[in-house]
Amino acid sequence: MKYNFLILISFLSFCSCQSEMNYESNKASIPMAEVSNTSINTSNIESARNGNESVVNKTMPSIIGLDAKLVRKANLRLNVLDIEQSIEEINQLAIINGGVVSSLDLNQSTYHSTSSLELKVPSAQFNSLLNELKKEGERVVSLKVDIDDVTNSYRDMESRLRVKKQVRDQLVDLLRNKAKTFEEVYHAENQIKIIQEEIESVQSRFNYLEKQIAYSTIKVALVQKKELAKTELVKASFFNEMLSQIKGGWVFVKGGLLFAAGIWPFILLVTLGFLFKRRIRVFMLR
Numbered sequence: 530m531k532y533n534f535l536i537l538i539s540f541l542s543f544c545s546c547q548s549e550m551n552y553e554s555n556k557a558s559i560p561m562a563e564v565s566n567t568s569i570n571t572s573n574i575e576s577a578r579n580g581n582e583s584v585v586n587k588t589m590p591s592i593i594g595l596d597a598k599l600v601r602k603a604n605l606r607l608n609v610l611d612i613e614q615s616i617e618e619i620n621q622l623a624i625i626n627g628g629v630v631s632s633l634d635l636n637q638s639t640y641h642s643t644s645s646l647e648l649k650v651p652s653a654q655f656n657s658l659l660n661e662l663k664k665e666g667e668r669v670v671s672l673k674v675d676i677d678d679v680t681n682s683y684r685d686m687e688s689r690l691r692v693k694k695q696v697r698d699q700l701v702d703l704l705r706n707k708a709k710t711f712e713e714v715y716h717a718e719n720q721i722k723i724i725q726e727e728i729e730s731v732q733s734r735f736n737y738l739e740k741q742i743a744y745s746t747i748k749v750a751l752v753q754k755k756e757l758a759k760t761e762l763v764k765a766s767f768f769n770e771m772l773s774q775i776k777g778g779w780v781f782v783k784g785g786l787l788f789a790a791g792i793w794p795f796i797l798l799v800t801l802g803f804l805f806k807r808r809i810r811v812f813m814l815r
Contacts, residue, residue, distance in 0.1 A: 598683040598738075601655045601745035602675045607666025612642045612753040615665050619646060619749060622661050626654040628744075644751040655745040662749060670752070679738060686735045690728065697724045 609615040612635070620630050628650030635644045650658050663669055704717040789796065 596680075597678055598680045598742050599652070600677040600679055600741045601652055602677075603655070603659055603745070603747045604671070604673045604750075605659070605662055605747065606670040606672070606750040607663075607752070608668040608670060609666050609751050609753050612644055612751050615751055615753075616644055616646065618665055619648070619662065622658060622665075623648050623650060626658045626661075627651045628654065628658065640755055642753040642755070646749045646751070648747040648749065649744045650747060652743060652745045655747070659747060662747065666751075679742070683735075683738060683742070686731055686738065689731050690735060693724055693728045693731065697721060697728065700724065 607615075616633070616635070623630050628648055630646055631649045632647040633644070634646075636642065648658070659674070663672070700717055700721045704714065704721065708714045708717050
């Protein structure tokens with residue numbers, strides 16, 4: 530009876546390991562589903578900005594199968610007139626479409642301002658939000674859309690989870706109803722612990738993949754060029770030139786001090802000689 534119990538536990542563990550081996554074999558033998566990397570030309574965007582059809586919808590590849598698991602990403606670069614207003618409007622667009630601005634970076638200088646935003650949006654709203662974002666710019670500099678088909682990976686992980694959970698449940702049933710001796714209980718609990726750790730590991734990766742599928746990523750780069758008035762340019766040029774002259778004068782003074790520090794023995798001898806000569810002249814006049 531004891532050996533039959535241990536053989537049964539070993540068989541269930543083998544089934545779990547076999548599912549793992551099948552997964553690795555599938556990864557090696559079954560090619561990843563076609564990955565569609567779509568780079569949208571700026572000229573196409575400009576030619577269709579005032580049209581009725583969506584450029585994004587026109588350029589995206591048709592995906593076979595309504596149940597395909599897709600990870601969508603986009604990179605958009607815009608020239609804008611008012612960068613702070615554009616940031617506020619993009620934030621509102623993200624909220625309206627059920628998304629959120631997950632990161633924001635703003636840098637301002639005398640001549641231009643730049644900002645980088647990362648948006649997380651439900652995949653169903655990906656196309657519509659991208660089309661709305663294009664309208665925020667004075668000019669669309671570049672736009673790239675990437676669509677990755679992860680259906681195979683999703684199905685494989687889903688299958689692995691199902692098999693491992695079935696094995697775990699069978700081991701728990703054996704532990705409750707058939708384990709009699711301490712050795713049988715020990716072996717059953719040990720195998721349950723191993724299977725549970727494997728389940729948690731696969732479940733973590735599966736949950737991450739589900740989030741990537743459910744929420745798409747759109748990265749937006751904004752650039753605002755500032756035009757300075759002529760008086761400001763002259764003022765800036767004058768102060769820059771004055772600052773340059775001050776720096777040049779300081780360099781000259783620093784160089785003189787360093788030179789004097791290098792020949793201090795000679796300066797000391799000349800000074801002492803002058804003082805000695807003057808003292809002798811005063812003594813002779815008396």
